[in-house]
Amino acid sequence: MCKPTTQRQQQANPRMPARGVCLSSLATSKAHGEVSPYFDGWKEYDANPYHPTDNPSGIIQMGLAENQLSFDLLESWLLAHPKASICAEEGVSRFKEIALYQDYHGLPACRKAIAKFMEEVGGRKAMFEKDRIVLTAGATAAHEVLTFCLADPGEAFLVPTPYYPGFDRDLRWRTGVELIPVHCSSDNDFQITIPALEAAYQNARDRNIQVKGLLITNPSNPLGTTMDATALRKLLAFVSGKNIHLVCDEIYSGSVFSSPKFTSIAEILATDKTYQSERVHIIYSLSKDLGLPGFRVGVIYSYNDTVVTAARRMSSFSLVSPQTQHLLASMLSDMEFVRKYLAENSKRLQKRHEMFVSGLRLAGINCLNSNGALFCWVDLRHLLESHDQEGEIILWKIVLKEIGLNVSPGSSCHCSEFGWFRFCFANMTDQIVKESLDRIQLFMKSRRSNQLYDEGGAYQKKPLNADEASEEFNFTGRYSAIEVDNGSLRSMNVHSSGCLRLEEATRSEVPQQELKDGVY
Template identity: 60%
Template structure:
């Protein structure tokens, strides 16, 4: 049976709080000033008695500062949109008027290819070798924290394949993590102390505010990019961000980029990558290249990995290469976010060693590693999958772009990768402000029934941009989403035209009333004054 003390505030406006009896050992006379611990204030005769005390903040005593702080970043509109979707999710049959999820970067376009492979290769999924010998016991027992050698070898070869085999990766430099989220956070722990900063180009993935900052204590300083050049990284933007960090007394430990970009859906150019290498060299800092969308590049220009740049510039065996780190995952390229497959690739032995130790807090199950090692080792399959998946992504991307263009001329940033488009809705804002952006976003979520991500959640410096995902739904659902957008934009145009006509009518009526209300002597006086003025000239 659970016992509780009732904590009744001396303030009549505060509610009573019930404290589990097991925590009452922390509430002692020494916890409060003498004036508050007299017998008239409270008595501790038995658990069922009321405890009358003046108490400042129960959470500060019972919970850690990490739990009670608000640096988790999940109060962003990016996550709030998800919450609204979960309250009212669209379903073709059960809830046809529900919210369509277009804020989730998930690749559901090629599951049939994976399922077909599993049907043709049933042994790995059943934890059997190709001779039908069971390896269940072997996989169920403790495994090396470094990961299964077969899986690590298969993964680095897959990474090379995505990059056209222009570079190779050493499995000894690979650290396995439970997804890219864990990989990015682990790198923060390895490269930065609490209060140190990383520079990130805007707009950037909203989850970085949680993944990089919450538990590590690291800070993010934005590298502000502009739509005038397609949100490309420039030398001046890098230098300005570095100066801003210095003004805030923050020690810059590195730059983090997503390549291809989330949310832009664009791959970094060779010029941008060269700029980044030169910048981190001049500042003696790190570079993290998050390349989890590298296999989703569906049109030119082709993807260039940061490792290719190091190789081309003969920097692979230098100190500079030790400060360049890659984050990878199978969540986007293979569409397996639920499998939690992430990785860190680093040329720095100390980083690899420390990250491997930290990975014990988020390991990948041996069963998952075994299954995927078999899939990735089938080169005929991976080649077919990558090619077909890219074709399907381009087809779906073009479908969204053309659909939005027909829906009132909504345009997208030209992109070549990813599972989303960066959509320009600036012309639909009631005001060219972030308040106007949030007003439009709420209408899209609640009235249109689409969850998309506002640019402000991605720290975009210009209001009116939105990230819209296209690969996490059936084609029929995307068609419905475009129909909803068209209806919404049409209604906005009609409303705007009606308002314009109404304002014009009011103006005409006002002018008409003003003219009719003027007495005859006013016109005569005005005419006489003009004659006098003419004489004076």
Template identity: 60%
Template sequence: MGLISKIATNDGHGENSAYFDGWKAYENDPFHPTQNPNGVIQMGLAENQLCFDLIQEWIVNNPKASICTYEGVQDFQDTAIFQDYHGLPEFRKAVARFMEKVRGDRVTFDPERIVMSGGATGAHESLAFCLADPGDAFLVPTPYYPGFDRDLRWRTGVQLFPVVCESCNNFKVTKEALEEAYSKAQESNIKVKGLLINNPSNPLGTILDKETLKDILRFINEKNIHLVCDEIYAATAFSQPSFISISEVKSEVVGCNDDLVHIVYSLSKDLGFPGFRVGIIYSYNDVVVNIARKMSSFGLVSTQTQRLIASMLLDTIFVENFIAKSSMRLLQRHGLFTKGLGQVGITTLKSNAGLFIWMDLRRFLENSTFDDELKLWHIIIDKVKLNVSPGCSFHCSEPGWFRVCFANMDDATMKIALRRIRHFVYLQPNKGVEVATKKQYCRTRSKLEISLSFRRLDDFMNSPHSPMSSPMVQARN
């Protein structure tokens, strides 16, 4: 092992967490409706598969957008030859316009500030290289996406320092929590170079309101540290309140230093294109733009992909139709799933964005410990055969919370998953139907969704009023 670098062999990738172990359990025994009906259903992957029919329809109607068609093959040579790391001008323009549309045209983006990267993973690592030195830290509100440990830490030597958020205020990011985390980092002689926020939140599915965003901007300006805003779920907001980008708020904060503000974006979640590896850095800092553009040589988006994406996203009618229908379908699917959980008394954090739900299973723990959370998780993986992700893998401060994804499967698979959950709950000693006591839940539990209708789940799903009746795309099997 001494012949291999220490960076390559350290455990900073984070692959040994329960989050990735759940994926492995699915890969070893994947559910299939006919070939493996008792396999593990993948509910740990935040993928948006609800609108592929819209994408496919556009591709069929626009064959010139691809060099792999008779109509587009004449552009093969120009696409195949070398392109510099600035990216195609039409690609940068198209992404900038799409980012504006997602934000309701309330803000404009300069295509010259669009820096491409190999997915949001590459974008985060590039920003970490640009903004911090090994040993420096970014503050990150908990719970947060497990992949951040890999993206920002593994090869850069940068640390992530938790800003502890709690269920008693629905995991809201507060000024007090930010100050406390910053003070603790200083006490530990850790240099804080920035704050990383995820808006909308993964795993919470919540959005940050304008006042919280203003508080965050005031905080980073007072401390003179950078703000990295991961906004990759921007177009997944499916109900009010609407998503607000940091780009809309910064002009409202007196004395805000734009050089400290950076946005990470991608097309993996909003369009459902994780395989295309389209990541974006949008920085208001000229130096960061120039450096990040040089670094993008290590994670370019293929010219073929750029060409296709540019043509698609510059189609204004398609984009507006897609955003509207995607939001509608996410709302329907979210409603179907939370209704199904409510049938058996499972509560969830109230949310209106993302591709997942933050599910509260605290009352199923024998003891309020992370060891017991993992025991429960193993039962759900091994016996219930659902890959959901335990809160400890998201660095949650309280055991018993789980992230469950709802947009990466077809309606039939969702129905099977809900049946398995119902069967699991009914096997518990308390049958899982009584409302929890105040001691078990936070004082602000009124903001938690509790749906305890005991009408038969099958009756609801098969009703003509059910979201099941909406046109959904069959998941890949």
């Protein structure tokens, strides 16, 4: 609590400095949701980012769900359509028109183009009305605006776990709304079950918290899996029975790369009129599917007229630049380009996913089977020294500071099973993916060579005897190395940053007199 200097204190002692001016409870609140390994890992990366030549021992960013695989397609379109930009010579004639005040609800041409794009992403199985689209500065703003519309402070949303760590900030901080986890299990690949929903709902009631809605991500973040029509109908039946809202985050819907295909909640509502569409709301964005997070384009699509009206009023605080809208209206109206882009982007995502997953398998690491989004849900439970949150955070710090990869631990996603991690794979080049896999594979090889771990790299608390130790070099100085078949040392160079860089060194290059007792 802020206690500024009082007037009486200042009169008694004019030289007494005034203590800090009081701030709002929101400004000083600890409920912003950014005290999390998810955000801490980003800070570590920012302080020591990997670069193949300038900083080869730096941290590789695998905590960022960003799609950089299809930028060439976007760039080619822009070069072929210079009139789409008011900053280009060919498009400058519309500069004044776009630079002046625009409709706060969004340019009609842009909303129409986004509606058609969403239809294309959904396989043209449902139609979207442009007048139900509310534009916001990214999906983060869309989520917050919608939360303000649906719930009051102290009320809650049910959210199946694991869920995107940013929801703790985006939905809770300024709205005062609570998030009630719906605990899902790896026993059924983390699918949402009605008993789990009922348990979470009852938990809220036992705490005298009113539940106002259920929030799902489809495709899932962080699982990378999709929900089929049967599962979606069960959720619609659940929210109808509880008289609550259903919010469907579909921001990865155009990033599904293998079977089963994506099914939008809009498709269910279009084919089955028995459900009350007024309680259903969709969040979309162009950050993931189109790879444009810097453009900050989010979408609220609601079937509820009152929500659309309220959201439009609130969107005045998070507008999308008219210049951005003008460009996107032109690009997304080119349906030939849109269809080619979505098809090619899907192929590239599938290829990258297969590359990354196969590399993990070579290292003895498995993932949850997934068919969409920009990441893998990686199972590292066998590497935990203790199967609790402390053990998971210890392993996360090893991955971050020793292997040099920023990934998201499952506990930051509120996963009830420790040892799962989200690895993003679409925000880097093939070369950086290979570097990441090299680091992982070397780490796993070193674990297997260390008798404290079994052949799968699992910790077994077994000390090395003298004979076993003689098979491994454990340098306590600059190097920690293991011997490979050809007599060379594949070493991990530990720099001051605590990160690793792979090097090759022949035995002759290491001073033999310094190898006594395995110390260099």
